[in-house]
Amino acid sequence: MTRGLPDLLAGWITGQRWFAGKGHAVDALAIDSLTELHGGDPALLHLIVSVRQADRRTRYQLPIGLRAELPGRLRHALIGACTWRGRQRYAYDAVHDHVLTGRLLAGMADELTVGALRFHRVPGAEIDPTLRGSVLTAEQSNTSLVFGEAYICKLFRQLTPGVSPELEIVMGLAAAGSAHIARPYGWIEGDVGGEPTTLAIMQEYLAGAAEGWTMALASVRDLYASPPGLSAADAGGDFAPEAFRLGGATAEVHDRLAEVFPTGSMSPREIKALIDRLHRKLEQAVGAVPRLALYAGVAAGAFDRLAGITHGMPVQRVHGDYHLGQVLRTPADWVVLDFEGEPGQPLAERRALDSPMRDVAGMLRSFDYAARHLLVGHPHADALEGRAREWSERNRAAFLEGYAAAGGPLTGDDMVMLRALEMSKAVYEVVYEARNRPDWLPIPLAAFTPGRDAP
Incomplete structure (x- = not known):
């Protein structure tokens, strides 16, 4: 027995890792466009479908293959049997068919x-x-x-x-x-x-390149496995030289972006509006995660210090979702990937001009995550906390040194903006971890350690 393609897709799409509406029923699936890219057997269809879930409508791109007989190598990609142009065909996710x-x-x-x-x-x-x-x-x-x-x-x-x-x-x-x-x-x-x-x-395709996150975790593992008393600088796999180079690459990318795309200035009035937005998000986060109230003063203080900036701050196109998973180390240098911006944000916001310190803040937070990620569930987490802090601080400092060496010294106002944006990122992380990975909550909470007033 065969079913119509929309019905098949509605049952299949919810199980795909890229489907954004997990946990909510699909009320309707409609095919917005269908283009036959290749006829015959196998056939290749390109679909854009709209999925309605309550008051939310989301569009997805689906390359669909159709075959009269499905070979064993494609059974894992099967969607189901359907009727296409009067004949029974097996529909499947075509990305798996070379x-x-x-x-x-x-x-x-x-x-x-x-x-x-x-x-x-x-x-x-x-x-x-x-x-x-x-x-x-x-x-x-x-x-x-x-x-x-x-x-x-x-x-x-x-x-x-x-x-x-x-x-x-x-x-x-x-x-x-x-x-x-x-x-x-x-x-x-x-x-x-x-x-x-x-x-x-x-x-x-950068075959053989190493992901920044993977390299950083290898360095952290080396440090945690080294004899007590050995510093992060002396342990095998010190990452600081690479953090320095990554900082330089980041500054060079920012410089090129400022050359190619429009730039602007964030006025004191706009900075005041930013302060208000950051405080509102902090209040919402405390409401969602009451434990954050113990640390909220640190974030609020960082936000308030933005008021001391009395002149315009430069804004430009930025990466927008910058972390160690977005960079690759090739034999020549660091390469930056995935300039999509923060997932889930409207396109206009992802394209908007922003402070380059937002990317710097994202990478600094990523160093903290790399240092403490391996402590989650670790039997000796408390004993290793000092080493985690040392590794993070060493690599954060090296990244900032590399950034300044390639892009020019960071001003006092830059550092104030950087601190505020890093605290904002940590506030977001607290809410995310509380909802999705409660065991990871200590990682962003460590960002609010009293006395850690500078990146």
């Missing part, structure tokens, strides 16, 4: 337009359409396909109408000659809600 994903690669190579979909190749880029694609399984909110060891193509699953900030920034930084991004090769575009919308971006 026969079909090659069509996406060929579309960008040949700059095709198929129905409402437009495939683009970066001018001067050469794309090999014969490479076989495979899915990266670690990703949560999108789906990335690696073609050979040459390209990585990120398919945005949840769609927001408009051009992706990531595409804008990567193309701008590439044109400016930045050495700290993965080279862009192409992208796919369609119309969502009447607006041209980025559906996928393909960049250079």
Whole structure:
């Protein structure tokens, strides 16, 4: 017995890791657009669907494969049996079928337009359409396909109408000659809600590069396993030199962003509005996590010190969701990834000008997480707390030194802004951990240690 494709998708989509409405029933699923990218058997359909859950409507991108017989290698991707053009077919998630994903690669190579979909190749880029694609399984909110060891193509699953900030920034930084991004090769575009919308971006795949988070955790493990009394500087795997280089790479990316995109100034009046917003978020966070009330004074004091800034503060395009998981170490240098901005925020907010100190604050918080992540559930957590603090402070300082060496000294006002934005990030983390990982709550709470008045 077969079912209609919308019914099949409504039952399947809730189990996907990138589905944003987990825990809530799907009231309706509608197909907004359907483009046949390849006919025959197997067929490749490109769908944009709208999922309604109560008063929330979310759009998703679904590449769907159709086959009369499903080979064993694709059974894990099965959605179900449906009727397509009068014949029974097995529908499945096409990202797992290298026969079909090659069509996406060929579309960008040949700059095709198929129905409402437009495939683009970066001018001067050469794309090999014969490479076989495979899915990266670690990703949560999108789906990335690696073609050979040459390209990585990120398919945005949840769609927001408009051009992706990531595409804008990567193309701008590439044109400016930045050495700290993965080279862009192409992208796919369609119309969502009447607006041209980025559906996928393909960049250079940095085979063999090491993730910053993984490198930092290896350094922390080395320190925790070293003999008592040995400092973070002397333990094997000291990360501080890499933190210094990462700071320099971050400053250079900020400098290029300021060259390529508009910049501005945050006036004292706007700073006052920022202070009010930060205090409101703090009050809401204390309401959600009463334990935070014991530490709220530290955050509030950092926010209030912003009032001492009596002139404009520079604002520009920034990364917006910057942490150790967003950077890769290649043999040459650090490379920055994922310029999408903070997940879940409206596109206009992710594209808005902001203080570059927001990215710096995000990375400083990431060093704290790296240092204390391994203490969660550790039988000797209390004894290792001092080492965690030492590792974090050493690498935070090295990052700031590298940032200042490449981008110019940080002013007193910069440091005040940085402290306030770091406290704001920690307040957000407290609420997130209380709701999702209560055992991790001590990590952000450590940010409010009395006397820790400077990054």
